[in-house]
Amino acid sequence: MFAAGLQLETNTFAPWPTGARAFEEAGIRRGDEVLEGSGSDHKTAQLWRELCVRDGHDFTPSLFAWAQPSGPMVQSVYEGFREEILSDLRSGGPADVVLLFLHGAMVSSGCDDCEADLVGRVREIVGPAAVIGVELDPHCHLTQALVDAADAVILMKHYPHDDYLERAVELYSLCTAKARGEVRPTSALFDCRMVGFYPTTQEPMASFVARFEMIERESGVLSVSFAHGFPWGDTPDTGSRVLVITDGDRSLAARLSQQIGLEIYAARDELLPRFPSVEAALAEAVETPGLVVVADTADNAGGGAPGDNTGLLKAMLDRGVRAAALAAIWDPIAASVCADAGVGATLRLRIGGKSGASSGEPLDVDATVRAVREAHDQGGLGTARSPMGLSVWIEVAGIDVVLISTRTQVFSPDAFTGLGIDLQDKKIVAVKSSQHFYGGFAPIAAKVIRAATSGAIQMDFATLPYVKKSDLNFYPRVADPLA
């Protein structure tokens, strides 16, 4: 078995391209390097190897690389990684099963569908008899070209994506069963004509996930996936789709994918995110007893936003909120200045607002440095740690603010507590994240409020400035696009 991974969730509206340095910062592992470590790519490769050892197959890991979501990948960087994987595949001898851990929304400056391009080239090398399986993030542009090029595509079902290992096991089982000639994976895709945001921790999406799992237990059904789509990637195929894989039954796959797709479509109005304005969110937070978590949904680095928008912090300062904390503003310059000033120093500091128009204005504040940590990190999804680099805790008018040097969204309370910030006495805890914060913060929150902040991943899907997505017949731009 041959395995590789290449992941970039591309926000085509982000203000910068993604080059080699972004991958170096996040992680590039070659060959056996991926078998040590605890990131999601490590864990996935380690799991596939364990299963291979159990079943007596050899296991050849190639390149596993990912970068924090941002703008389109520089074409030469994409081609370099692609050729590295293909070269390993050619030199490794014939592979009967190839498993790929991809994102599904990777766009380079010369290609809108990097996953289909990569898998198509893998197919040219391994031939039609080999089995190619692909695991994707649900925030993908699930194209017919990719589904056609692979034997099986399986998406994570949960958002937050805490189920990537369960899906990796399913992909392994399905692809090895096909290699043994026991099943004939047959796929059908249904276009829901929707662009949306679908946290699976709340209804109605939680029940849909349970329903997908129920349908998977029906006779002849091998897998059900819902591609949420990635609204901030402008491609011809941006949007939500349902993928059903059956055992050789094309009409069953087509019927089920349409049936499930129409059920989701019928719930489209309920599924549309309706977040309060920043002002309304803060007013609600102040009125609610207990600790309230306010999510800065639009400046989420996990969706390719810079993470240095100051709008929410400014609104908190303007409102004069106390007993509040906010993480994390990505500002390596301000973090470095504060680290040099030292703990206890009070200084006039310019923070945020540097990366582009979506970052808003920088904020000039009087800050007191409370803590400095050279290599701060936080719990990530699963057991992985998420690095935040040189980070500082500054206090600004009674608000504890975390500045970081390695761009990331906030996953876990230790983004604060790891610097010494006590959350127990807080009224408002603001986090730059859309949904992946939920697992870590919901247990400590009396209430979670997702606010309609300003930033590079606006949730007003009807007005996103699509150019490549030329078919604009989608909900919520059109009320009933399937009519």
Ligand SMILES: [Zn+2]
């Ligand atoms: Zn995702």
